[in-house]
Amino acid sequence: MAESSRELFEEAKKIFPGGVNSPVRAAVKPYPFFVKYAKGAYVYTEEGNRLIDYVLGYGPLILGHANDYVLNKIKEGLNNGWLFGAPNKNEINLGKKIISYVKPGGKIRYVNSGTEATMTAIRLARGYTNRKYLVKFDGCYHGSHDSVLVQAGSAATEFGVPNTLGVPNDVAKLTLVAKYNDLNSLENIFRNYGDEIAAVIVEPVIGNMGVIKPNKDFLQGLRKITKDYGSLLIFDEVITGFRLSMGGAQKYFNIDADIVTLGKIIGGGFPVGAVVSKSEIMDYITPEGKVFNAGTFNAHPITMIAGLYTLEFMEKNNVIDKASNSAKILNELLLDYGIEYTINRVESMMQIFFTDKEINNADDARMANKELYTKFHESLINKGVFIPPSQFETMFTSYEHNEDIINYTAEKIKEVIKGM
Numbered sequence: 001m002a003e004s005s006r007e008l009f010e011e012a013k014k015i016f017p018g019g020v021n022s023p024v025r026a027a028v029k030p031y032p033f034f035v036k037y038a039k040g041a042y043v044y045t046e047e048g049n050r051l052i053d054y055v056l057g058y059g060p061l062i063l064g065h066a067n068d069y070v071l072n073k074i075k076e077g078l079n080n081g082w083l084f085g086a087p088n089k090n091e092i093n094l095g096k097k098i099i100s101y102v103k104p105g106g107k108i109r110y111v112n113s114g115t116e117a118t119m120t121a122i123r124l125a126r127g128y129t130n131r132k133y134l135v136k137f138d139g140c141y142h143g144s145h146d147s148v149l150v151q152a153g154s155a156a157t158e159f160g161v162p163n164t165l166g167v168p169n170d171v172a173k174l175t176l177v178a179k180y181n182d183l184n185s186l187e188n189i190f191r192n193y194g195d196e197i198a199a200v201i202v203e204p205v206i207g208n209m210g211v212i213k214p215n216k217d218f219l220q221g222l223r224k225i226t227k228d229y230g231s232l233l234i235f236d237e238v239i240t241g242f243r244l245s246m247g248g249a250q251k252y253f254n255i256d257a258d259i260v261t262l263g264k265i266i267g268g269g270f271p272v273g274a275v276v277s278k279s280e281i282m283d284y285i286t287p288e289g290k291v292f293n294a295g296t297f298n299a300h301p302i303t304m305i306a307g308l309y310t311l312e313f314m315e316k317n318n319v320i321d322k323a324s325n326s327a328k329i330l331n332e333l334l335l336d337y338g339i340e341y342t343i344n345r346v347e348s349m350m351q352i353f354f355t356d357k358e359i360n361n362a363d364d365a366r367m368a369n370k371e372l373y374t375k376f377h378e379s380l381i382n383k384g385v386f387i388p389p390s391q392f393e394t395m396f397t398s399y400e401h402n403e404d405i406i407n408y409t410a411e412k413i414k415e416v417i418k419g420m
């Protein structure tokens with residue numbers, strides 16, 4: 001049996017396209033390391049190497065890996081069985097908690113991924129408004145379903161398929177693309193298609209083109225234009241939900257969306273997605289209404305436990321502030337070292353771009369030196385630090401990233417950059 005990551009990857013390539021089950025994992029060069037286990041701020045490879053983890057499962061693990069409090073709750077829960085095909089109390093407990101934080105907080109529907117959440121939210125918006133067009137922004141990533149794989153960021157950009165093969169043009173043309181941080185581009189679209197636009201979907205902070213912050217007034221402008229035309233505003237908070245604040249980006253920027261999609265953190269590291277909106281809109285979803293959604297694994301009992309106790313741990317332990325503060329210190333240390341590359345950070349989301357220009361939209365991000373980033377990533381792995389293998393992803397910090405870990409990381413980043 002294969003032992004090393006290199007050998008395991010050879011095995012994997014025989015049975016998985018590209019050797020992986022999600023493309024970004026194959027961006028780790030020369031081959032992905034295989035993880036044996038993970039705890040706290042660290043992942044441990046098959047070879048026994050310890051890496052400080054700034055990928056954190058691509059965002060869900062704001063508590064770090066295998067948090068003991070959550071772990072014990074999951075173990076207890078497993079004793080009661082793990083799939084019922086019938087309701088279970090924990091889905092109410094978690095749902096009430098989420099709704100108490102996330103505006104407009106009327107009702108929630110759980111699904112199993114961020115992809116399903118945005119797919120359902122878009123269908124809901126179309127069903128509710130009886131309109132057909134969707135507007136998204138260049139570089140935003142909302143998962144891997146047809147209507148959002150148009151000028152998509154994340155792995156779709158990393159692997160050169162922002163517009164994927166397999167989506168018929170008849171479908172793709174219902175998705176109109178505006179430029180992030182550019183209200184004029186949005187106004188132009190609305191002038192032409194305004195009364196046929198069901199919704200605008202946006203990552204309030206882009207986390208799938210590296211990190212890109214909204215300019216002052218951008219999100220407010222979005223809110224105003226959608227309201228003026230009677231379109232719904234969907235905040236895709238799959239990354240930002242329970243990360244920028246317990247109320248997500250809505251609370252952080254003081255903007256109210258019409259529909260919010262969640263994922264990642266609310267499942268505590270188990271597969272999850274959710275749609276939240278006011279009851280009047282949510283009641284369009286089956287079985288109350290006629291917008292279809294269903295799922296064998298919706299509100300999975302173990303996910304509900306992991307999510308519930310993750311949020312409870314966050315409430316009691318000041319997790320968001322701790323994670324944010326770690327990223328802030330890392331950012332400041334790098335600036336103190338005179339590192340001249342562009343660092344974008346919002347709370348515990350951060351990315352380094354190899355350019356001296358500001359990064360305010362997807363075009364800017366595509367102009368940064370991707371090859372240098374790849375080299376940077378590879379060198380950091382060799383020094384025991386795992387950041388995302390793609391420029392078009394986000395580094396995350398967690399509750400477990402203490403000052404020693406941050407100082408160590410900053411030193412290693414400095415060494416790597418000096419050597420480049």
Ligand SMILES: Cc1ncc(COP(=O)(O)O)c(C=O)c1O
Nearest residue numbers: 113114115141142143236238239
């Ligand atoms: C903003 C955003 N929306 C949607 C998704 C899709 O989520 P998932 O990978 O769980 O399908 C992601 C992440 O991958 C995301 O970052």
Ligand SMILES: NCC(=O)CCC(=O)O
Nearest residue numbers: 022024058154207208393
């Ligand atoms: N930022 C994009 C993701 O988090 C997705 C991870 C994956 O598709 O493996």
